[in-house]
Amino acid sequence: MNIYRSHVLICGGTGCTSSGSVTLQEEFESRLKENGLENEVKLVQTGCFGLCALGPIVVVYPEGAFYSRVNKEDVKEIVEEHLLKGRIVKRLLYSETVEEDNIKSLNETQFYAKQMRVALRNCGVINPENIDEYIAVDGYQALGKVLTEMTPEEVIQIIKDSGLRGRGGGGFSTGMKWQFTHDAKGDQKYVACNADEGDPGAFMDRSILEGDPHAIIEAMAIAGYAVGADQGYVYIRAEYPIAVERLRIAINQAREYGLLGKNIFGTDFSFDLDIRLGAGAFVCGEETALLTSIEGKRGEPRPRPPFPAIKGLWGKPTLLNNVETYANIAQIILNGVEWFTSMGTEKSKGTKVFALGGKINNTGLVEIPMGTTLREIVEEIGGGIPNGKKFKAAQTGGPSGGCIPAELIDTPIDYDSLIAIGSMMGSGGLIVMDEDNCMVDIAKFFLEFTVDESCGKCTPCRIGTRRLLEILTKITDGKGTMEDIDKMEELCYAIKASSLCGLGQTAPNPVLSTLQYFRDEYIAHVQDKKCPAGVCKALAQYTIDPEKCKGCSLCARQCPANAITGEIKSPFVIDQEKCIKCGACQTACKFGAIYKA
Amino acid sequence: MKSLAELQEIRNRALSQVNLRKEREDGIRVVVGMATCGIAAGARPVLNAFLQEIEKRNLGNVTVTQTGCIGMCRYEPIVEVYVPGQDKVTYIHMSEDKAARVVAEHIINNQPVTEYTIGAEAK
Structure with a gap:
């Protein structure tokens, strides 16, 4: 193995790939060769750094120089100036890291300073296609510890004590889920991973799988040991080709090293993983629909109970957790309960990854301790609203969530505070809106999504959401009446109460929360026939x-x-x-x- | 994977691959002057010699970087060694053999090779 004096990390996440990082890699290769540096400088493709707005991102170590918006023409300058002569190309550095004439560490910039990276710890640090690099940063140590030193009951107790809650949105205690699956009787059990990230605007699960796939494999093996399963499935949407490919590579590497397969670490424990591709139906993110889809049937939900922990895949007890939940497991085992519970609030421990989008300067992925306020996320980490506009609201939880208005900007973000104000954590999409956004139009956007994605199995969701959308369209066309608003509200509660699965039960949330906080906008559409934000075309x-x-x-x-x-x-x-x-x-x-x- | 020891072995082997990417304050830095003057005077083989020595001895806490011209072109190749908590040491007219000695005596045993330093030349 050759030792290199410098590492050039090129982001290979979906964001940077689409802004051209693949051609950068090729350009670096040929420029390095041209200058005879190919044996001194190593090129590493990594996962997402989180600052997708400024991609493609290139980081050069040991200096830690963070280059943003690098294009093909810039590569020559980086190679000839920085890598050959040791002069950092300040012009291309992320402007936040340059203060007067000094170069600051990335961790001191506003975007990263308040972040705490647990689930994303290896994204942008290691090469996801190289198992050795994952092992070098303590990878598979937790699995080794669990298999050789702990009983399944002890593992479950640690997860319970850590207070980890499901990161997919529901926020159910992960330890309890493990306990139920462990206690369920069955000759065969399964563990499954929900990587069917469907919320518009959320992409943290994709980034974790792209940047650190081994963390998920390790956690699923630990879960398998804890609940008594020897087979796992990762259900991932086919729209995530890079994530699927990296996960496939990672699974093969783990098998080669014997970290998946028979008698892992010389113990009696055997475990293997397979990938199941989803076709990208939103409803398949719902647990019963997801498991039905893994079985090869049409992805439709079924009533619960029985919960998957009792009757899951092929009627056998099945543990299903979300990608981000799994990404925390190995860290909890290695660093202990106390470390994990030191982050977050009383009832929401640890960190949460958010995908920042909409009217915000630093579009990208951020991981923050639970309890951070919305103001800190928007104004500090997110770098504020572009063009000096005013913050109006933030939408969390995607089509299942709601809007947080400006007057509640100091709300700490955790599971329970969000539910208390009529929104929800969801998988962590956070869409920022400014004064140019019409709240009725936003509600309509999400309803259009749920109408498209409703699987049609139950009536309240299939027909109810469509009627809701019709009323919303009527209002944005300037033909609504005050009775329509009341009727809509009543319909919302009916859909919530009678739908079969989470999709329908939460579909009215965008309407209800905008009605709660922005009723005056609905009234302006109905009575004054005006859209205050000037978005609804018919009223302009x-x-x-x-x-x-x-x-x-x-x-x-x-x-x-x-x-x-x-x-x-x-x-x-x-x-x-x-x-x-x-x-x-x-x-x-x-x-x-x-x-x- | 049959044992924890086996995992540890891979970890130790792979550590040098990623160590460079950690932001640390405690590591030793070797800075080689690599402007036109340095390169002309033979800085590249010196830099490679440092890298090889460090790899051979599996020193995880040492980084090798390069810098531009510091204005004393006649002393090139110049190498500066920064050990945390100590004054920097500037070596001049470096060669591959000298690099090996600096690694062994200064970096490992914390005994700067005085005869190669710029101070020795001035005397």
Whole structure:
């Protein structure tokens, strides 16, 4: 093995891959060769660093220089200046790491300073396709410890004591789930991993699988030992090709090393893993639908109880946890309960990964201790709202969650506080909205999603969500009445109470929470026939300010509906009957004389 | 995988692969002058010699980096060694053999090789 003086880490997460990190890798290879550095400098493809907004990201060690938005043309400069002559290319550094003339460590930047990386600890640090690197950072030590020193009961007790709760959204005690599966009687048991991340905007599970797949394999083997299963399944959506490929490579490597298979670490314990691909139906993230899909049947939920811990895959006791939940397991075993419980709040221990999206500067993945406030996430870690706009609300929990309004921005983020204010943790998507977002439109967006994704098995969800969407559409078209709002609210409660599975039971949440905090916006749509944010097209009205209008006729010539008339050199007017609200006139006007209201 | 010892063996072997990426304050740094002057005077073989010695002796806490011209081109190849808590030591006119001695005496045994330092030249 050769020792290298410098490592160049290139992000190979989905975000950076789509912004071109693969071509960077090739460019680095040829430039390094050109300069005779290929035996001194090592190229490493890693998982996601979290700062996806600034991708592709390249980090050079030992200096820890964090280059952002690197393109192919920049590679030559990095190789010739930094790698050959030792001069860091400041121009390309992530601007937050450069202060006056000094280069700060990445951990001191606002984006990373408040983060605490447990589930994401190896993402952006190791090469996910190399099992040796995972072992070098204490990988498989926890499995070794569990198999050689602990009984299954002791393992379960540690997980229980740690207070770890399901990271997929529900927040059920992981230790209890393990206990139920352990206690269930059965000649055969299974463990399964839910990697069917379906919430629009959430991508932490994908990033963990892409950046640290061995952590999931190790945790599932530990879970298998604890509950008495010898076979595991990872259910992952086929839309995550990079994650699937890396997991496949990781499973094969683990088998080669005997970390999966028969008699692991010379004990009686045998365990193996297989991948099952999902076709990307949102409902398959629901546990009973997921297990049905693994069995090869149509992915539809069934009533619970019996819970999967009693009757899961092929009727056998099955443990099902989410990717991020598993990513915490080995760390808890190695560092102990006390370490884990020192992070977070009284009832929500540890950290949570959030996918920051929407109107925020630092789009990407962040991992924070539970109990961090929304304000810290948005203003500090997220770097605030672009273009000096005002924060209006944050949406958490995807189509199952709700909106947190600006007045609740100091709410600590944990399972129970979020439920108390009508939202939920969900899998951790966090979409930030500013004053340009219409809350009725947001509710409509999520309803469109659930209507598409409802599996159709039960009536309240199949028909109820569709009726709900119809009313919302009516309101955004300016045809709603006050009775519609009441009817909608009643329908929401009916759907929640009578749907078969979590999809339907939570589908009305976006409507209910926007009604709770932004009722005035609904009323404005219904009574004043106005969309305060100016999003709903049907309610928009374009008018020409006669003071500013120079009478140049440019708008009239652009109008596809011939709705604008007037005489040259005197103010023009828009015929509201004919106007189709396309906005072409506003774009065309050189004097800023056309307003949208 | 038949035993914990086997896992430990892989871990130790692989550690040098990732050690470089940890942000640490405690490690020893070897900085080689690699501007045009340094390279012309033969800094590259010196740098490689350091890397080979460090690998051979499996020193996990040493990083080797390069730097630009510090203005004393006539002394190149120049190598600076930073041991935490101690003054930096500047070696001049380095060669591959000298590099091996610096690793053995200074980095491992904490005894700077005085005769190679810039201070010795001044005397």
